[in-house]
Amino acid sequence: MSTVNKSSDQTWVEVEWTVLEPGGRAASSPPDTQALPYRARARGMATDPEIGHDAEVVTMIGRRLRGCVRDIHPGYEHSFGRPSPEWVRMKNAIRDLVQGTELGE
Amino acid sequence: MNTYNSVMSRNAEILRKATGLDYRQFTDGPLFVNYVALMASTGYGAAEVRGLQRARGVGGTPMLELRNLTRLVRKLAPPGYGARILVKDEAANPSGSFKDRRASISAHHALRTGYRGIVAATSGNYGAAVASQAAMYGLGAIIIQEAYDSAGRGQPEILEKARKCEALGAEVIQTTVGPELFYMLLKVLDETGWFNASLYTPFSIQGIETLGEEIVQNTVAMTGRRPAMVVCTHAGGGMCTGVARGLRNAGSDNTHVVGVSVDLSELHMASDHDFNRKSFTTGHTGFSVPFTSWPDRADVPRNAARSLRYLDRFVTVSQGSVFYATELLAQAEGLERGPAGNTSLAAALVLARELARDDVLVVTETEYTGAGKTPWAQLAFARTVGVDVVNGLPGDERPGQVIALPTSLDQLDCSEVDLAAVRRSYVRRGIDAPGRALTAAERAFLVEDAGLRDVGAAGLEEFAVAGVAG
Numbered sequence: 001m002s003t004v005n006k007s008s009d010q011t012w013v014e015v016e017w018t019v020l021e022p023g024g025r026a027a028s029s030p031p032d033t034q035a036l037p038y039r040a041r042a043r044g045m046a047t048d049p050e051i052g053h054d055a056e057v058v059t060m061i062g063r064r065l066r067g068c069v070r071d072i073h074p075g076y077e078h079s080f081g082r083p084s085p086e087w088v089r090m091k092n093a094i095r096d097l098v099q100g101t102e103l104g105e
Numbered sequence: 106m107n108t109y110n111s112v113m114s115r116n117a118e119i120l121r122k123a124t125g126l127d128y129r130q131f132t133d134g135p136l137f138v139n140y141v142a143l144m145a146s147t148g149y150g151a152a153e154v155r156g157l158q159r160a161r162g163v164g165g166t167p168m169l170e171l172r173n174l175t176r177l178v179r180k181l182a183p184p185g186y187g188a189r190i191l192v193k194d195e196a197a198n199p200s201g202s203f204k205d206r207r208a209s210i211s212a213h214h215a216l217r218t219g220y221r222g223i224v225a226a227t228s229g230n231y232g233a234a235v236a237s238q239a240a241m242y243g244l245g246a247i248i249i250q251e252a253y254d255s256a257g258r259g260q261p262e263i264l265e266k267a268r269k270c271e272a273l274g275a276e277v278i279q280t281t282v283g284p285e286l287f288y289m290l291l292k293v294l295d296e297t298g299w300f301n302a303s304l305y306t307p308f309s310i311q312g313i314e315t316l317g318e319e320i321v322q323n324t325v326a327m328t329g330r331r332p333a334m335v336v337c338t339h340a341g342g343g344m345c346t347g348v349a350r351g352l353r354n355a356g357s358d359n360t361h362v363v364g365v366s367v368d369l370s371e372l373h374m375a376s377d378h379d380f381n382r383k384s385f386t387t388g389h390t391g392f393s394v395p396f397t398s399w400p401d402r403a404d405v406p407r408n409a410a411r412s413l414r415y416l417d418r419f420v421t422v423s424q425g426s427v428f429y430a431t432e433l434l435a436q437a438e439g440l441e442r443g444p445a446g447n448t449s450l451a452a453a454l455v456l457a458r459e460l461a462r463d464d465v466l467v468v469t470e471t472e473y474t475g476a477g478k479t480p481w482a483q484l485a486f487a488r489t490v491g492v493d494v495v496n497g498l499p500g501d502e503r504p505g506q507v508i509a510l511p512t513s514l515d516q517l518d519c520s521e522v523d524l525a526a527v528r529r530s531y532v533r534r535g536i537d538a539p540g541r542a543l544t545a546a547e548r549a550f551l552v553e554d555a556g557l558r559d560v561g562a563a564g565l566e567e568f569a570v571a572g573v574a575g
Binding site: 019020024025026028029030032033036037038039040041042043044059060061062063076077078079080081082083084086087089090091093094095097098101102103104 | 108172173246255265271275276277280281285288297377378429436481486488495
């Protein structure tokens with residue numbers, strides 16, 4: 001594995017590439033999946049990246065991967081979510097059950 | 106340039122290098138596996154495994170008595186019934202789930218045998234476990250996740266696991282939907298020469314045996330009794346296999362082992378359309394049904410997780426029931442824990458009613474929770490892909506279409522999976538696999554592997570056709 005240049009002009013990015021085209025996929029895939037390309041994403045450091053352009057990234061473990069830059073400084077956007085009314089109803093029913101029972105010791 | 110077929114055709118050679126195991130020494134033809142020899146091939150004894158895990162903070166997790174849930178369950182049980190419910194708080198492992206036990210021996214072995222890193226194909230907590238153990242042993246880690254549908258949407262729970270893997274220093278490759286995950290794994294193993302920390306090697310299964318052993322030790326210490334029933338979440342069957350083996354190591358041969366899966370029976374696991382229509386990424390029937398009826402479909406030549414040998418009973422629960430159990434555990438016991446690990450808890454809340462008050466039922470695990478993993482994150486995502494969320498009975502749920510959240514404990518239910526039918530399906534396929542009459546060794550293997558000691562080798566054909574009309 002080559003030594004990583006950790007200079008300050010390196011930017012954390014997410015790249016995406018096509019691994020297999022629709023014609024070259026596993027025969028065991030269902031039809032809806034076979035009709036699509038098999039794609040992959042990974043994150044790493046790139047030099048002067050531009051969204052929509054190809055770049056080589058160096059991943060967390062120092063591997064070099066190539067793909068199209070889809071995000072610069074990618075973050076984690078998943079959240080705790082907003083509770084749905086059905087979930088609140090369930091939560092309140094559980095609260096009533098717990099409060100209506102002699103628990104603890 | 107690696108194309109699909111050229112990589113797949115080198116499957117055996119790549120896996121031999123990446124596991125350091127030549128599976129040919131344990132097999133004879135397409136059916137027979139010398140399972141005792143396969144499990145012994147790690148070269149590590151039980152005491153050594155315990156020592157390796159403890160030295161890295163793995164295992165030795167608290168066993169918690171769920172007194173309030175026991176009390177609530179007893180209110181619904183007939184007089185004299187309602188077992189004490191205990192749970193092994195596996196969220197206390199370094200990366201937050203029992204999966205550290207599975208990764209620990211692989212990581213140690215990889216370092217000892219000269220690999221520079223470990224690789225796993227998983228969208229689950231196992232990725233974090235591999236990343237964590239790799240960090241502890243000074244190895245690199247690559248986690249390959251099936252993460253996105255073709256619209257680029259990812260299940261929040263899978264995205265959280267990717268975050269956690271990267272937080273622990275791993276490279277994460279996230280792919281779109283498809284069985285080519287195995288191809289990606291082979292490609293990465295081939296490119297790096299790293300160790301395949303598959304969930305299904307003997308290293309992984311042996312690492313779980315300590316959980317079964319601790320369950321017996323903790324239960325005896327806390328209650329003076331051995332567990333009457335142990336309830337395990339079942340995906341590929343590793344936990345049920347490893348825990349049951351551990352129970353036996355600790356002399357609890359009579360403890361009932363119950364596998365539990367979330368019912369996703371109407372969804373196709375490799376379908377781009379269906380991929381995001383499930384609110385559980387593991388512990389569901391999409392894994393457990395194919396893996397119990399034919400275990401050798403894993404990312405190693407032969408699967409060390411062979412749960413039909415050990416299962417006494419197999420039940421399914423609805424997604425809504427697991428969400429209910431998750432919320433109840435939080436409010437009644439003060440334990441906010443992850444969703445998939447509570448699959449077995451949801452079943453336990455029903456099964457404990459069948460056992461006597463003196464009996465002890467052990468739920469095998471909890472897991473960490475957080476953003477992406479909470480029930481409401483899951484339910485909000487389900488809505489965005491068109492799944493309806495309602496309040497209702499488990500029977501109202503339609504996997505991929507409707508999630509029904511119960512509103513009272515007595516609504517929880519679990520459905521029996523006909524284990525005899527699963528064993529029959531396996532035996533039929535096993536009889537056909539060699540394309541000739543079975544040898545005596547193959548017949549004996551099939552009896553053991555399908556859990557059919559009562560039927561015996563002489564009764565295999567009769568068992569295989571029983572229940573077939575006409």
